[in-house]
Amino acid sequence: MSGPIKKGYVRPLDLKHGRVDLGHGGGGRAMAQLIDEMFAAAFANEYLAPGDDGAVLPAPGAGERMVLATDAHVVSPLFFPGGDIGCLSVHGTVNDVAVMGARPLYLAAAFVLEEGFPLADLARIVRSMAAAARDAGVPVVTGDTKVVEQGKGDGVFITTTGVGALARGRDISGRGARPGDVVLVSGTLGDHGMAILSQREALGFETEIVSDTAALHRLVDDLLLAVPDVHVLRDPTRGGLATTLNEIAVQSGVGITLDEATIPIDAQVEAACEFLGLDPLYVANEGKLVAVVPGDRAAAALAALQAHPLGRRAAAIGEVSEDPNCFVQIRTAFGGRRMVDWLSGDQLPRIC
Amino acid sequence: MKYVDEFRDGALARKLAAAIRAEVAPDRRYAFMEFCGGHTHAISRYGVTDLLPPNVRMIHGPGCPVCVLPIGRIDMAIRLASESGATIVTYGDCLRVPASGGLSLLKAKARGADIRMVYSAADALALAQKLPSRQVVFFAIGFETTTPPTALVIRQAQALGLDNFSVLCNHVLTPSAIMSILESPDVRELGTVPLDGFIGPAHVSTVIGSRPYDFFAEEYRKPVVIAGFEPLDVMQAVRMLVRQVNQGRAEVENEFTRAVTADGNRKAQALVAEVFELRRSFEWRGLGRVPYSALKIRRSFADFDAETRFGIDYLAVADNKACECGAILRGVKKPADCRIFGTVCTPENPIGSCMVSSEGACAAHYNFGRFRDVPVVAA
Ligand code: SF4
Numbered sequence: 001m002s003g004p005i006k007k008g009y010v011r012p013l014d015l016k017h018g019r020v021d022l023g024h025g026g027g028g029r030a031m032a033q034l035i036d037e038m039f040a041a042a043f044a045n046e047y048l049a050p051g052d053d054g055a056v057l058p059a060p061g062a063g064e065r066m067v068l069a070t071d072a073h074v075v076s077p078l079f080f081p082g083g084d085i086g087c088l089s090v091h092g093t094v095n096d097v098a099v100m101g102a103r104p105l106y107l108a109a110a111f112v113l114e115e116g117f118p119l120a121d122l123a124r125i126v127r128s129m130a131a132a133a134r135d136a137g138v139p140v141v142t143g144d145t146k147v148v149e150q151g152k153g154d155g156v157f158i159t160t161t162g163v164g165a166l167a168r169g170r171d172i173s174g175r176g177a178r179p180g181d182v183v184l185v186s187g188t189l190g191d192h193g194m195a196i197l198s199q200r201e202a203l204g205f206e207t208e209i210v211s212d213t214a215a216l217h218r219l220v221d222d223l224l225l226a227v228p229d230v231h232v233l234r235d236p237t238r239g240g241l242a243t244t245l246n247e248i249a250v251q252s253g254v255g256i257t258l259d260e261a262t263i264p265i266d267a268q269v270e271a272a273c274e275f276l277g278l279d280p281l282y283v284a285n286e287g288k289l290v291a292v293v294p295g296d297r298a299a300a301a302l303a304a305l306q307a308h309p310l311g312r313r314a315a316a317i318g319e320v321s322e323d324p325n326c327f328v329q330i331r332t333a334f335g336g337r338r339m340v341d342w343l344s345g346d347q348l349p350r351i352c
Numbered sequence: 353m354k355y356v357d358e359f360r361d362g363a364l365a366r367k368l369a370a371a372i373r374a375e376v377a378p379d380r381r382y383a384f385m386e387f388c389g390g391h392t393h394a395i396s397r398y399g400v401t402d403l404l405p406p407n408v409r410m411i412h413g414p415g416c417p418v419c420v421l422p423i424g425r426i427d428m429a430i431r432l433a434s435e436s437g438a439t440i441v442t443y444g445d446c447l448r449v450p451a452s453g454g455l456s457l458l459k460a461k462a463r464g465a466d467i468r469m470v471y472s473a474a475d476a477l478a479l480a481q482k483l484p485s486r487q488v489v490f491f492a493i494g495f496e497t498t499t500p501p502t503a504l505v506i507r508q509a510q511a512l513g514l515d516n517f518s519v520l521c522n523h524v525l526t527p528s529a530i531m532s533i534l535e536s537p538d539v540r541e542l543g544t545v546p547l548d549g550f551i552g553p554a555h556v557s558t559v560i561g562s563r564p565y566d567f568f569a570e571e572y573r574k575p576v577v578i579a580g581f582e583p584l585d586v587m588q589a590v591r592m593l594v595r596q597v598n599q600g601r602a603e604v605e606n607e608f609t610r611a612v613t614a615d616g617n618r619k620a621q622a623l624v625a626e627v628f629e630l631r632r633s634f635e636w637r638g639l640g641r642v643p644y645s646a647l648k649i650r651r652s653f654a655d656f657d658a659e660t661r662f663g664i665d666y667l668a669v670a671d672n673k674a675c676e677c678g679a680i681l682r683g684v685k686k687p688a689d690c691r692i693f694g695t696v697c698t699p700e701n702p703i704g705s706c707m708v709s710s711e712g713a714c715a716a717h718y719n720f721g722r723f724r725d726v727p728v729v730a731a
Contacts, residue, residue, distance in 0.1 A: 261362070327723045333362045334583050335369065336399015338720040 013037045018119035025147025042130035047141035055141035060165035069096035070161040081195050082211030086129030091215045093162040098217035099233040101172035102164030109143040109160050114153035136215040176231035177252035181320040182298035184291045187313040188266045190283035214287030219310045226304035232292035242281040242340045245328045255323025258330040264313045368587045369403040382408045386551040389416030389711025390581040396720035398583035412713035414681040417494040418445045419705045419712045420636045423669040426451035429491045433465035440467045441476045442491035445709045473501040480517035489658045493522045497555040500620040503627035506656045518658040527564045528645030534572045549593040552578035561616025565604045573602040580608040638681030675704035687717040
């Protein structure tokens with residue numbers, strides 16, 4: 001981040017009525033002030049404090065490897081039941097690091113702001129982001145800010161990059177699923193996507209669906225403590241469970257068969273999906289874990305997930321089999337069988 | 353959700369499946385056509401065929417509005433947008449239907465044509481009011497269910513005196529399509545399509561009622577059971593059809609009594625009759641030219657008929673040679689019989705119309721059923 005400014009030299013940011021203007025991205029005093037009073041204040045930590053363009057960080061422990069993940073967030077609306085783009089941008093990247101089996105350490109954040117965006121909303125977002133980072137114990141240690149002209153953005157876009165440390169010998173990857181493994185999910189599916197969609201005014205239905213946005217690294221910790229030989233971990237965000245499982249099937253060269261009756265879905269989410277003609281298996285999650293574990297470790301893994309508050313509704317939903325076609329199939333609750341294919345055609349609107 | 357779950361109950365489904373198994377004669381084969389894409393979708397989505405005995409075969413019918421749209425009609429819309437500079441509005445499903453020259457409405461849009469998606473005919477009319485300086489053309493498709501809303505907006509446009517709104521009408525009629533299948537040589541003479549009965553449309557029948565099917569039962573000796581779109585509805589209809597066949601009956605029965613009456617919706621029928629009249633002939637993808645099988649806008653509403661307003665003509669265009677949509681829509685072939693199914697033709701790159709809508713036979717088989725085409729190693 002840019003250099004400090006002399007306190008009292010300018011009037012403080014007007015967080016009540018102020019708006020982002022092009023000057024906030026110009027690299028001058030206005031930008032320095034925005035960074036200082038908005039971002040540095042919210043994210044305050046020892047690595048950020050020097051105010052340089054990068055952060056100097058201690059190396060992870062001996063024998064550990066680094067994990068790096070990045071995620072751009074363009075959700076609309078910016079505020080939704082259960083969260084906002086701020087906490088979402090922290091959770092999303094923390095989770096990307098965590099599902100590699102790594103310990104998330106630091107975050108970097110880049111903001112693209114649209115001219116005219118109210119500073120009050122920006123402050124709300126930044127504070128929510130700071131709170132999420134604090135709760136997760138993963139500080140935002142460096143960042144960047146750009147301002148685009150009105151009409152060229154959608155309020156705020158946030159890109160976060162996360163660094164994590166991977167313990168010696170740990171190998172969790174989408175390539176790890178083996179025939180005989182069991183597929184677990186940590187809770188109800190489709191909550192985030194439907195929380196967002198229910199806010200889109202054109203849809204005209206009211207629900208109390210709340211986004212599941214959450215940082216999953218502690219849930220992952222508990223799971224790995226109980227079952228160190230987890231084969232695959234993923235967070236099924238955009239494209240939902242169906243997309244994640246198809247990716248795993250192809251990466252691992254296996255087939256996956258689900259049991260529809262065992263898949264946890266909130267009744268309201270199911271009703272909203274029915275109404276809109278959507279399949280909850282394709283709807284995004286922001287606080288759910290998919291774990292593929294050896295068959296004989298499934299019970300222990302399920303118990304570990306269910307013992308954590310974020311995994312209370314965890315369930316075993318299917319198994320991995322040999323299949324050179326890498327198909328994902330489902331035994332329907334109705335008693336038949338069908339494929340759960342890659343999503344084709346229409347992509348849902350921006351939800352993460 | 354309770355209401356819906358009742359119609360998808362697995363335990364009930366197993367009971368019904370057992371009842372059907374007990375009723376079918378083991379030494380004969382049953383072939384039923386589900387006319388509607390909505391039924392095709394439900395059958396694939398819930399895996400209904402897995403619950404039916406092996407000697408009961410379901411044949412997909414032509415009741416998918418997008419699937420029966422011939423290339424030439426899409427070409428007309430593209431011409432209107434690119435040559436006459438009109439704004440074309442239509443349902444999302446139409447956008448990807450393949451047209452001439454490797455185009456589709458979606459691809460024409462990417463090349464600068466003003467083509468927009470709407471959820472309803474009313475949205476199309478609203479758009480015309482919002483864009484007074486643009487000629488807005490609603491590309492209307494569908495069977496009897498979507499016809500009344502189109503009739504309504506045409507009437508409203510006339511009442512409002514809107515001079516920038518018109519409709520390119522592609523509305524088609526269910527009974528004519530069924531008739532065309534029953535009259536086709538495949539069914540009548542060659543016997544390539546053994547057809548023992550029909551599952552009649554759900555939503556269409558709420559509008560036209562069950563009476564129009566009486567003719568098929570009487571004249572062609574084919575039982576018809578009108579059924580809802582839930583998987584249990586389909587199973588129940590199959591059971592009723594099996595029973596009719598076993599007892600040598602050919603009647604129109606109504607499984608969908610919770611929504612369908614003998615007369616249908618008289619008000620909707622009157623509205624449609626006020627605005628539309630029969631077209632002498634209309635080309636269907638797969639069925640060819642079918643006499644009196646579609647609707648056109650009446651003279652008294654000619655100002656709102658895009659074909660009149662822009663003076664455009666229909667030019668028939670042959671389907672891609674490899675595409676078997678025609679045979680599939682007539683029930684002669686199955687999606688997997690097409691040489692390019694799943695290789696050249698996929699939902700991302702549809703060659704034929706059956707691969708476009710989720711109600712299309714090829715798309716349904718690709719998305720939900722293609723694992724059946726390959727030997728699957730047991731789980
Ligand atoms: S797979 Fe494609 S090309 Fe073949 S019949 Fe179906 S839609 Fe036509």
